[in-house]
Amino acid sequence: MGSKLMEKSKHLVWTPYAAHRIDLMLEEIGEIKIVKATLEEARLVSRFIYNHSKILFLFREHSKKKEIIRSAITRFSTDYLVVDSIWESEGALKILFTCEE
Template sequence: MSDGWLNKVSKNEFLNFLTYSLKGTAFLSNKDVSGTKKDVNFYVQLYDQIVEEVGDKHVVQFVTDNARACVSAGSKLMDKRKYLVWTPCAAHNIDLMLEEIDEIKIVKETLEGARLVSRFIYNHSKTLFLFREHSKKKEIIRPAITRFAIDYLAVDSIRESEGALKRLFTCE
């Protein structure tokens, strides 16, 4: 399995590679891909190198994100290694769908409202203390910039805390 990330401080780009077996998931390696042209050939060569490192008899599936170059590379990898199956990451697919849904006006407004409520509560210690009293120590999930699904989970946690929020702001 492959997963990319960006170090916001150094601006370096990395690809992590993980393996999964009956014993669980394990970190395999990390590649610094900063400044490289991430085209199909780059990914084919990199994925092929990872399969060789693990041992082709141990690799039956390769999971990547859905970037066009990764999809093409996955297809080429399957052509080369007939026993191997390439699969797009389901979480990345869902994230892309939620990103599109976020463009709908009412959804965008709802998510922005949830961010404001969450930010207000967590940025004011007295308000946070009172909220925790009213919600029986239940927390609101904080929206994040990493994954769109977190925003929807945050809205759901605010909805679940509706009674506590009403009591908090009406001084009950």
């Protein structure tokens, strides 16, 4: 399939198993002490928000219906996406954890 696409579109490059290889690289990077700690903290924040309906409601209210990506067991890349979504929601999270509600 990939070779047929490359024949039709000369600008495409087919790399078999690229996603798998990237996932393996992210897995290795995730073993670095500081990265591992950061990923675990991001998972904890995400789980905390999604396990408490009132807090989830308040987060959605403060973030204008934005969601934090939940980490998945199967792919290491989702851990990095969780960190990125928390980073993007930094302002809403600060408001959430300092509001009186």
